[in-house]
Amino acid sequence: MTPDKIKLFIVDRDSIFRLGLRTAIAQYPNFAIVGEGDMSNDTWRELTQGLVLNVLVVGSGFHDSTLETSSLEFCQQVRQLYPRLPLFLLTTNFTPKRLAKIKSLGINGYCDRSSSINTIIEGLHTVAYGNTYWQNNPKTRPKLWQTALSRFSQSGRIELEETLREIDERLSNPNLSDWDRVFLIGRKRELLTARWLSNRLVAEEIVLSEIPDEANEGKLVLSTPTELTPLPVFADSANKTIFERVAIDIQLGLSNRTNIPLEIDILQPEIQKSLCHLILKRIGDTVTQIPIANILEQNYLDYLQDVWSWSIEAFFTQYYGQLTLEEEQQLSNLIEQEFTTVEQNIFNYIYGIPELFAYLVGEPGLTIDNVIYQSDAAESIAHIEFLLHNLVIHLANGVMQVMLNNFYDLENFKYQLYKLEYKSDRQLARFRNQLSWKYRQEKYFEHPQNIFESRHRLFILSNGIRTLFLYAPRKIELEQLSGVPWLTTIVIEIRDAIAPLARKFISLTGSGVVFVLTQVIGKGLGLIGKGIIQGIGSTLKDVNRRK
Incomplete structure (x- = not known):
């Protein structure tokens, strides 16, 4: 047997259970526990700090279906982030249906929570060496x-x-x-x-044995440990917790749960995360360079442009390769030319940039819905996280807009960056056309409607990308609308004005139609039918009399 230790990480809501399991496993010299925690963001933060694991042990609730479900959801998120990391579940209330559910989630092993430590060790050992382990349950002979x-x-x-x-x-x-x-x-x-x-x-299942490896036949080989992807490292400051939480939200996935096409939809999931982490790290570095004096007088658009342009250069060279001096100059000129377009299509719709940067720089307090909260209040932190989510997603879309406008057909990018369904020229053209229509729709319809309804739309991260609307007075913007956007607000106002009358008219019309159908036509048909039936009855009576 290889002398390498089997590295475990224990996740369970019950701290006493984790302590007992850790103490029991400690007596086995070929196991090493590298960490433990519950199913909170703190555990996600610890898991994403570059750990190397052989098995992740997840405990479920004790006779509690709600906790059981949350444990399985946790396993599902882990499987999405780290597809090759072996998962071992300690649960209760075993049933064949639950075992099928566990297997469908990609969990590699199962053991009853109340089993002996020897049984649990056997299961962990089996999973660590690349096999599956499903604890035997009593069966009828x-x-x-x-x-x-x-x-x-x-x-x-x-x-x-x-x-x-x-x-x-x-x-x-x-x-x-x-x-x-x-x-x-x-x-x-x-x-x-x-x-x-x-x-x-x-009453028996056939289980095929794995095909043995001739080179390793006759000996056990520990599976290659999984190195968990580390998150960006942020400076030790008051903003560290916020940035780390947003980094974890990015790591949990950027699936588009809205009906709005986004530029980053074309990227593979891991590339999406890499780009957003790159932007988030740059925002953190930029915040540390902003002077705290005269916070409200800062031109935050300059900082926004700096983060955006730097992210394009870093992202482009990461997948294209080292650039010559001439190519660097050409890329810089291109970024400068594209800024106006990106500003009109994306940056002008980013809400809360001044208050976000002011908070991150260190301005005390935060005003939300005309209520002032302390900087460390839960409401303030949640609000800033939403604004940071929105900023990162918009900046990532801005980076990809430049790439799609100028380098969308590079074969190197197609195979490294794009999802499989977007590698053909036809699908790429269709995707770019969808984005073009989205810009027009937002400019002429969505943006004026949001102004008229006194709200701002944010893209937030909650198991994927979702939309959130925040209330904010927008009278000045409403007065500045002209052309088609202004006409959109007029149409909305007219629709709202006539809607009650239209509903009342439809209601009256419907009632009239029902009256005519039931009282006039229905009764008329009824009388006709009654006359026909009476006529048939009279005829039958006459026939009987004649007989």
Whole structure:
């Protein structure tokens, strides 16, 4: 066995349970616990400080479905951030349905929370060495005829499992044609049904053994430990907590949960995070250079432009390669030319830049909805985090706007940066057209409507990118509107004015239609039907009398 220790990190809401588990594991010399915590942001912060782990141990709630769900959600977030990190779950109330849910989340091992330490160690050891571990549960003993049928059908069931494995391997091929994929999915569905029926009949499942590695056959090899992606390191200041929280929010994912197309949607998830972390780090460095004197007189647009231009140069050279002096000058000239366009399309819609920078520089207090809060109040911190979310996302969109306007067709960027569905020229053109329509719609419709409704739209991070509207008086901006934006507000006002009358008219019209249908036409049809029925009855009576 390799002398390397198995590195663990324990996550559980119960601090007493973590202490007991840590003490019990400490007696095994081939294990090392590198950290522990609950499911709070502090734990995320510790996990993203460059740790190297073999297994992440997650404990669930004790007979509490709510805590159980939160534990599984935590595992799901970890799986999204670190796909190769083995997860080992300690839970209660085991059922086959719950085991299926656990497996679907990509969890590598399960053990009952109340199991002996030897059983838990066995499970951790198995998962650390690249295998899965599902604690055995008491089963009913199969009947004699099921045992005989199991032996008779074993070869066929093994062949079925091997066929399913081959289909899964073929389905993992990204270049598979749509026709072949549909055929294989249908074939897999049929085989899964056959497997379910056979398992029910023989009360036994076939588990294929992993194909052994000839070079390592006969010895156990510890899986390569996972190095957790470190977050940007911020200076030790009053803003450190805010920046670290925003960094964690970025790390948890930037999936677009809005119906608004964003420039960064074209990027691969890890590239999105890398760009936003780059911008956040630059904002932190810029804040430390702003003089605290005359805070309100600072031209924050200059700082915004500096962060944006620096981020473009850093992001471009990171994936394009080292530039010559001539290429650097050309890129600088291009950035200067593009600033006016980016300012009109993006920067003019960023809300709260003065109060954000003033807070980060050190101005005491923060006014929210005409209420003054202390700088360290929870309301102030949450408000500043939202503003910082919004600024980072807008700056990232501004960086990508320059890239899409000038370098969108570089093959080097297509394969390194873009998602798979945006690598073709047709999809790229469609995506850029969507962005062009978005700029027009925001300029002529969305922005005037927000002004008319006295609100600002923010992009915030909450398990993805979402929208948040904040109230703010905008009378001066409303008076300055002209042209199509001004006409938009007039149309909205007219619509609001006639809406009650229109609803009342529709209501009266509907009531009249119902009256006509029920009282006039309905009764008329009823009388006609009644007359027909009476006529038929009279005819039948006459026939009977004649008989």
